[in-house]
Amino acid sequence: GENVEQHPSTLSVQEGDSAVIKCTYSDSASNYFPWYKQELGKGPQLIIDIRSNVGEKKDQRIAVTLNKTAKHFSLHITETQPEDSAVYFCAASKRDRLAFGKGNQVVVIP
Amino acid sequence: DSGVTQTPKHLITATGQRVTLRCSPRSGDLSVYWYQQSLDQGLQFLIQYYNGEERAKGNILERFSAQQFPDLHSELNLSSLELGDSALYFCASSVGTGWDEQFFGPGTRLTVL
Numbered sequence: 001g002e003n004v005e006q007h008p009s010t011l012s013v014q015e016g017d018s019a020v021i022k023c024t025y026s027d028s029a030s031n032y033f034p035w036y037k038q039e040l041g042k043g044p045q046l047i048i049d050i051r052s053n054v055g056e057k058k059d060q061r062i063a064v065t066l067n068k069t070a071k072h073f074s075l076h077i078t079e080t081q082p083e084d085s086a087v088y089f090c091a092a093s094k095r096d097r098l099a100f101g102k103g104n105q106v107v108v109i110p
Numbered sequence: 111d112s113g114v115t116q117t118p119k120h121l122i123t124a125t126g127q128r129v130t131l132r133c134s135p136r137s138g139d140l141s142v143y144w145y146q147q148s149l150d151q152g153l154q155f156l157i158q159y160y161n162g163e164e165r166a167k168g169n170i171l172e173r174f175s176a177q178q179f180p181d182l183h184s185e186l187n188l189s190s191l192e193l194g195d196s197a198l199y200f201c202a203s204s205v206g207t208g209w210d211e212q213f214f215g216p217g218t219r220l221t222v223l
Contacts, residue, residue: 032208032209034211034212036214041216042216042217043112043114043200043202043214043215043216043217044153044200044214045112045214046211046212046213049209049211051209089152089153093209095166095207095208097155097158097166097168098155098212099155100152100153100154100155101152102151102152103152103153
């Protein structure tokens with residue numbers, strides 16, 4: 001099955017700086033790559049996703065890039081704010097089931 | 111609030127027991143997914159139902175079973191519980207299948223003593 005890995009496991013950034021989280025996947029047939037944000041005590045929430053026919057997608061301060069040849073994709077958060085502190089999960093899918101990475105704890109230091 | 115509801119919020123039980131977790135999807139969503147979240151394994155896909163039928167199966171143990179009812183709510187049954195089953199169990203729902211966004215509920219925290 002699909003195997004998704006995330007790096008780094010914990011990331012601390014100063015408020016206003018950028019944060020980048022990288023994920024790699026194993027199944028070259030995967031074609032859908034969502035990112036979820038999980039705040040303490042809540043379920044994961046989709047923040048951005050990308051299909052395999054697109055290399056980059058932006059939504060305000062958040063962007064995702066996909067390199068299908070290398071089988072990796074990244075989440076970029078610019079101008080980080082304290083409310084960006086959370087656990088971020090990447091996932092990969094080729095049909096219905098999502099295979100999640102183990103998550104990154106992002107801490108934004110005011 | 112995602113619109114997905116899960117009950118109960120917390121559940122404490124003993125080894126060997128059986129519990130039922132309940133999920134109500136967002137209005138209009140036909141798919142329900144169950145996930146297990148533990149510290150060492152992360153988010154693991156267990157099973158998906160679409161309009162009452164099992165659609166996809168993941169790393170679900172034989173001691174676990176699920177079903178989706180005609181009103182589209184779903185139940186996850188966990189039996190012969192072991193200490194290692196202690197985890198957060200999430201339900202998610204989506205309109206259809208494939209690339210539809212999955213909306214997660216707040217989860218049920220299961221503690222097996």
